[in-house]
Each structure stands twice: as C-alpha cells, then as structure tokens.
Amino acid sequence: MTKSIGIGLVGxxxxxxxxxxxxxxxxxxxxxxxxxxxxxxxxxxxxxAAVRSPLVPQDKxxxxxxxxxxxxxxxxIVEVMGGVERAYEVVHAAILAGKHVVTANKALLAERGxxxxxxxxxxxxxxxxxxxxxxxxxxxxxxxxxxxSERVLAIRGIVNGTSNYILSRMSAESxxxxxxxxxxxxxxxxxxDPTLDVGGGDACHKIAILAxxxxxxxxxxxxxxxEGIDRVATIDIAFAQRLGFVIKPLAVARxxxxxxDLRVHPALVPVEATLATVHGALNAVAxxxxxxxxxxxxxxxxxxxxxxxxxAGDLLDVARNIECCAxxxxxxxxxxxxxxxxxxxxxxxxxxxxxxxxxxxxxxxGVLGAITSALGDNDVSIEQMFQDGGGQRSKRDETGPVSxxxxxxxxxxxxxxAALASIETHDAVVAPSQLIRIEE
Amino acid sequence: MTKSIGIGLVGxxxxxxxxxxxxxxxxxxxxxxxxxxxxxxxxxxxxxAAVRSPLVPQDKxxxxxxxxxxxxxxxxIVEVMGGVERAYEVVHAAILAGKHVVTANKALLAERGxxxxxxxxxxxxxxxxxxxxxxxxxxxxxxxxxxxSERVLAIRGIVNGTSNYILSRMSAESxxxxxxxxxxxxxxxxxxDPTLDVGGGDACHKIAILAxxxxxxxxxxxxxxxEGIDRVATIDIAFAQRLGFVIKPLAVARxxxxxxDLRVHPALVPVEATLATVHGALNAVAxxxxxxxxxxxxxxxxxxxxxxxxxAGDLLDVARNIECCAxxxxxxxxxxxxxxxxxxxxxxxxxxxxxxxxxxxxxxxGVLGAITSALGDNDVSIEQMFQDGGGQRSKRDETGPVSxxxxxxxxxxxxxxAALASIETHDAVVAPSQLIRIEE
Numbered sequence: 001m002t003k004s005i006g007i008g009l010v011g012x013x014x015x016x017x018x019x020x021x022x023x024x025x026x027x028x029x030x031x032x033x034x035x036x037x038x039x040x041x042x043x044x045x046x047x048x049a050a051v052r053s054p055l056v057p058q059d060k061x062x063x064x065x066x067x068x069x070x071x072x073x074x075x076x077i078v079e080v081m082g083g084v085e086r087a088y089e090v091v092h093a094a095i096l097a098g099k100h101v102v103t104a105n106k107a108l109l110a111e112r113g114x115x116x117x118x119x120x121x122x123x124x125x126x127x128x129x130x131x132x133x134x135x136x137x138x139x140x141x142x143x144x145x146x147x148x149s150e151r152v153l154a155i156r157g158i159v160n161g162t163s164n165y166i167l168s169r170m171s172a173e174s175x176x177x178x179x180x181x182x183x184x185x186x187x188x189x190x191x192x193d194p195t196l197d198v199g200g201g202d203a204c205h206k207i208a209i210l211a212x213x214x215x216x217x218x219x220x221x222x223x224x225x226x227e228g229i230d231r232v233a234t235i236d237i238a239f240a241q242r243l244g245f246v247i248k249p250l251a252v253a254r255x256x257x258x259x260x261d262l263r264v265h266p267a268l269v270p271v272e273a274t275l276a277t278v279h280g281a282l283n284a285v286a287x288x289x290x291x292x293x294x295x296x297x298x299x300x301x302x303x304x305x306x307x308x309x310x311x312a313g314d315l316l317d318v319a320r321n322i323e324c325c326a327x328x329x330x331x332x333x334x335x336x337x338x339x340x341x342x343x344x345x346x347x348x349x350x351x352x353x354x355x356x357x358x359x360x361x362x363x364x365x366g367v368l369g370a371i372t373s374a375l376g377d378n379d380v381s382i383e384q385m386f387q388d389g390g391g392q393r394s395k396r397d398e399t400g401p402v403s404x405x406x407x408x409x410x411x412x413x414x415x416x417x418a419a420l421a422s423i424e425t426h427d428a429v430v431a432p433s434q435l436i437r438i439e440e
Numbered sequence: 441m442t443k444s445i446g447i448g449l450v451g452x453x454x455x456x457x458x459x460x461x462x463x464x465x466x467x468x469x470x471x472x473x474x475x476x477x478x479x480x481x482x483x484x485x486x487x488x489a490a491v492r493s494p495l496v497p498q499d500k501x502x503x504x505x506x507x508x509x510x511x512x513x514x515x516x517i518v519e520v521m522g523g524v525e526r527a528y529e530v531v532h533a534a535i536l537a538g539k540h541v542v543t544a545n546k547a548l549l550a551e552r553g554x555x556x557x558x559x560x561x562x563x564x565x566x567x568x569x570x571x572x573x574x575x576x577x578x579x580x581x582x583x584x585x586x587x588x589s590e591r592v593l594a595i596r597g598i599v600n601g602t603s604n605y606i607l608s609r610m611s612a613e614s615x616x617x618x619x620x621x622x623x624x625x626x627x628x629x630x631x632x633d634p635t636l637d638v639g640g641g642d643a644c645h646k647i648a649i650l651a652x653x654x655x656x657x658x659x660x661x662x663x664x665x666x667e668g669i670d671r672v673a674t675i676d677i678a679f680a681q682r683l684g685f686v687i688k689p690l691a692v693a694r695x696x697x698x699x700x701d702l703r704v705h706p707a708l709v710p711v712e713a714t715l716a717t718v719h720g721a722l723n724a725v726a727x728x729x730x731x732x733x734x735x736x737x738x739x740x741x742x743x744x745x746x747x748x749x750x751x752a753g754d755l756l757d758v759a760r761n762i763e764c765c766a767x768x769x770x771x772x773x774x775x776x777x778x779x780x781x782x783x784x785x786x787x788x789x790x791x792x793x794x795x796x797x798x799x800x801x802x803x804x805x806g807v808l809g810a811i812t813s814a815l816g817d818n819d820v821s822i823e824q825m826f827q828d829g830g831g832q833r834s835k836r837d838e839t840g841p842v843s844x845x846x847x848x849x850x851x852x853x854x855x856x857x858a859a860l861a862s863i864e865t866h867d868a869v870v871a872p873s874q875l876i877r878i879e880e
Binding site: 018021022023025026029030031032033035130136137138141142145146147148149150151216274277289290291292293294295296297298299300303304305306308309310312313315316317320321323324325326329330331334335336339340 | 458461462463465466469470471472473475570576577578581582585586587588589590591656714717729730731732733734735736737738739740743744745746748749750752753755756757760761763764765766769770771774775776779780
C-alpha cells in the first residue's frame, strides 16, 4: 500500500473548493511528481450541513477545526477560512502539534505574523503562504528561492487588483472614482467595505511581506507611507494621459543606502513602461536585481482558481519536505530568524523624484508668478506647466477657478511639500493641491 | 567552526566570473538564508595562467576538472564551460562520484540529457539547470515547483533573444534580416554562426525542456516542427503591422487531446497581446493553467549577470538539499522517471488557426479568382485580402509581379498547404508563397 500525505482543510468556500478540484483533477500528475498521493482527510467548515458541492465528501466534514489538528494522520493544515482570530487559533494549535501550515490569509500574517514565524521556527515546521501576495503569481517562491543568491535592488508591484481595476476603468471610460468603485463591487472585484483595498492597506501588508523576503529585514507595515487611490480624480488621469503617463496603484520597496524606501501610493508611470500595460484586475511585480537586471511577472492577483493554484503549489512543496524529512528546509521568510534585522525606513520627505502637481486657483494676475516663486525658493524646478485645458479655455467658467498642472524636475519631496505649503497660503488658491509621485 | 558547502567551478568565462561575483558580494545574505557559507574550493579552466580577473583566486585554479570531481570537500560541481563532449565527461564523472550538478549548458542537456537524467536518479543527486532556458527568468523553477499541482494547458515563449532582437530591429527600422543580423552580431547578441539561434534550433531545445517539466512527457526535440526567423521578409513585417500584428519568434507547447502541439516558428501576434510588447533581446514565457489562468514572466534571456543569477539560485537550492540531506527532493525534470511517458506529437498538418499568406503573382486578369477558388476548394475561407500597397500602387512596376496578402479564417494547416500547392501550379505565381501562422 502506498502511504499518502494527509491534509486537513480548514475552510471550504471558493478557494477551498478550488483546491479540492485541483487536487482531484491532477491527482495522477501530483503523484507522478511526488511519488505518493496527497489526501484530504478532514474538512472543517462552520456549518457542515450547508455544504452542497459534489467536490466535498460529506463524510470528511466537521465543524471543529481542532479535530483536524488532533488527527495524527494529518500532517498539513491548509487554512483558507479567512479572518484573523479564529484562524490564528487554528494555525497556532497546528504548529504546536508539529503540523505544517499552508495559508492564503494575508491579514493573519500581517497581524499575527511575528508570533507565527517564531513558533514555526521553534517547532521546525513549514508555514507557506504563496497565495497571500499577488494571487496566482509565484512571486514569494521566486524571491525566497530563485533569487535567494541575488541582491535585489527594487521591487515595484501592482499588488491590489481592486485598485488596478478601478484606475483602469477610470482611465478607459473617464469614470469617476465612485462610479468605478460601484462597478468593481458589482463585478465582484471589490468588497462591500473597500477601505483596505482602495486605501492602500492591503498593498501595504503585501509589500511588507515581499520586502522581508527580498532584503532580510523585518518591516513594520504600519510605518510604511501609504496613500490610497481614492484620492485620484478623473481629471488627474486625463492630465496624466496628456503628459504621457498612466496612473497605477504602486507598492514600492527599494534599497537606498542602509535604509529601505517603502511606499504605497498611486503613481504616474510612463506609458511605455511595462507596468503601464498591466490593466484591469491583473497584478504584476517587477523585480530589479543587481546582476540579474529587471524581470517582470504578471497574472491574476485574486480569484478562486489562481489562489487555489498557489495553495496547491505550496502544498506540494511541503509534501516534498515531508517525504524527505526536510522540514523547514527554507525559512518561511527566506532568511533564518537570527539573520533578520529590523528595517530602517527612509523618511518619505527624503524621497527624490519627479512630481505631478495640480493646483486649483482663481484665475487672476500674479498667481502663476507666486507659484513659480514658491517652487523656485524651495529648489524645485519646473519641467512643464499648463493651465486648465492646455490653452483651450472653452470648458471653464471664465470667472471660476482653473487648474494649474505642473511636472517638476527631480526634487526632494520635503522641498516640494514646503513649496506647496507656501503656495497654499496664497489667497488665490481655492482648493487643496494634488501631489502624485512619478515613478520612472 | 562553521562548516561550509564546497563548490567546484568548471569553466570561468563571463558566467563563471559573474557567479564568483554574486557569491562574493552576497555572501552574508546567502549565509543568512542558508545557515552555512558557500565556498568555491577549486576552479578548473583550460589555461590557468591566462586567468587575470581579481575575482578569481589564483591558488584555487587547476587545468584538470577531474581534480574537482575527486575532491572530497567538493559537494557540488557547477558546469559553465560550455560545449558538449568534455562537459558531459565532467558531469558524468561528477554524478558517479555522488556530487550534485548545476549547469547552464542547454546543448549538453539536449544531446546527452537522457543519460544524465538516468544517472542522476540512480545516484540520487540533483542536476539543476535553471540558466539553460530563458536566462534570468526562473521559468524552470516555476513550472517544476510553483505550478507542480496545476494542470498546464499551454506555454508560449519568446525564448531566443537573438531572434527577438533581430525581428524587433527589422520591425522598428524596416531593416532587412541580413542587416539586422549583422547589427546583432556587432552588438554581441548573435554568434558568428547564428544558425542555431535564427534557425529555431535553440528555441526548439528549450521548449522541449519546458514541455517535459509542464506535461511530464519525454519530448523528442528533433521531431518538433521548427522554422527559423530567417524566412521572414521585411515586407511581411510591414504587412503584419498594417493588419494589427507583430511578428515574434515563438516556441509553443500545448496540450491538444492526448497529444502535444509543439512548434517553433515566427508567428503573427496581435499588437495588444502581452507577448507583442516584449522587445529587443528580452525573453518572455506565458503559461496558461487550467485553474490559474494566464501568467507571464519576462526578463533578460541571456548575458553573464542573468545567467550567473540563475546558476546561483540553483546552487543555493542544492545547498539547502545538502543541508537537509534532501537530495533529489525534486526530480530534475519535475516528474520521477517512472512517471514520465513518451509524448505523442500532433502532426503540424492538424494545426488549426488563422494564417497569413503572401503570394507573389503576375498582375493579370484571373489570378485573384484562381487564388480564391483554390482556397475555397480546400475549405479555407478568407478573412481579409489585399494586393501590394493596399491600393497605393505607386511603388510597384506596373508590369512586374505584385504581392497578394491574405488572412484566412481558422483553418487546418493541411488544407491551407493544399490550397497553396494548388495555387503554385498556376503559371501567374512567380515566386514561392509565404505562410506564417497567427497565434492568438
């Protein structure tokens, strides 16, 4: 009799069901690769009576995840229940019981990661989480293993599909943020409460995970400068287009001297850049290595299929370790705990780059002079400036406010913000200014 | 005293020197990930006296690779010497001596792979070869591990940088193939003898490797229908552009029923497709999974830095296996030998798709009628057809031959070729026809 690797599945919604499907359909190939079959022995769901999918064997269902943790025939717990507290209890108990864990739960790692990593190392178990970042794109495995010998210089990602979808729709259809969000919610790309997505919090957690894998540094996610796409106006997208840029929801992690430059914000990206071509709900991660140069990976960032694929990939990896008794062969975060150090985050004021600025001012003599003086006084030089419709003044009310749009040359953010503060004291400025970073 | 993993480096040209650089510069990070240092103990080169790089310690040099194979302190042989026969001797001896092997040598795998895989499995050693396909893009690791539980439906790759560079230059500058090739040779993107690159042989070997990893089937590379880019004329690129396509050097591996559709040829790709945006010497691989959907990876396909990065990534993986005594944790080709089966290749005549056809005919009455009849008789329907300059006849000699360009609807290749054979019997056809497949 062939032995098998026993799996306990906690949560059986779309991702869990997708996983059962992939394991069932590909059972022969998986055994051909691994040498032994993977077998889902127990499935814990809140309400076993409510499960109707033909993929889910009724006799394996239980309402108690701890039954799976206690089962000696289960070696790997797959946590796809979501949420934080209950999921943490299960994962914690699983690790204490010496079981390996595969999870797709980014919120869990963001909030309870520190405890989980420590426990996993103490108990010599694997905790894999490919599905937690960029869905079906195997970026965690690539950073943790393929590029493990390489010095990564920078990561630039579109890692929140909801934000990318909304900006893509605003861009393609000149929609407002509110309309694009409503459409994304209707299409199932956005949650009823979209704050974590459109506010940048989700991308912030993800770039923190990637930065640790790439740089071997613990990153305090709550200290990463984070701006959401909810501050982008349709008019900014139109102005950006006219200037040869697309606005994309970026998460950036760069090495700058002995600090890390970490940021999450919408950015103007040149139309010819590869990230500018990543549309809709797709995700993409561009990695720049010292010797490697740039590579790009793109694909579906969410959804049952891509998430289940990543979970299944992790599962096979963990199963291989079990077969070889090679537990904790690769540390969960790429580096052993003892080798990790605390990241020193660069102050966003030190950021140097070009900036897109949009000022809303009363159209009267002297305003442009005041703007250019304030910028000049702060060492910010102007690459390009235009007012409103770029000479076509037909659309504006002759007596109302106008938009003044500027692209700066490379400058430090501190100086640009000082100039803006000074400009905003001018009584012709009738609305808050817009500042969006340009990422080259 | 910390023990270390001993490496023997065979060959120390640009890739070997790049590897020494990456191991030296990233020694701290590598030890932080692995727990022990990697140490290059011996370096075999043809002429030790000729080595001048400050990265190469003179006291480690030898002219005899077998010294490395015999050294009990060396656990991994890195083969970056190139060539086939001598490299095979070294790799063969290394495996017999129980040493693991990392190689960047695609020609070696293409010609002696069968013996190497058998030996490696018999002796329980790892043979890793990420650098052999698509340079710095970790596509082998992604297929072998990240997607190991997924059913791959199709792989479409631009895996020969020389061909992509030449077609990109022909496209951007309306250059001839010969001029673009000469430029590629001057820029170091093409060999003095470019046959293997521009004839498609190199891409053929690479897609055979990827197909085995993805589908678990042994692929006879010499039976893959292979066409080079040397048959693409500048005029085809211009016509393709007018029709909304870019011509790209593709390698394709698809599952069709119980057969594999494997092909290497230049193809018309819609301008909006992701592979159409991969320019110059870059490589890219698009993978379509049953549940995953499509992912794309792109990056540098050759060069010392990207190749050394892939070799170093493999080296760290092998070192992790050594540390865990998890030799042969992952079979070299993803599947265990016993699970591999022989691929059944689909006859290219069975290929169904759209086609670009260019006929060179004398401009006289009845010719177009003969062409359309021949196509119709063979069940090939025409999507679009134009003659020469698309109505602008200024460029052609009024009495000379004209080009008739056709896009077909989806048809089987056998039928299209039968129609062409029939058309070519017409005495108005004054030159061989051009046929280029369209890849959607």
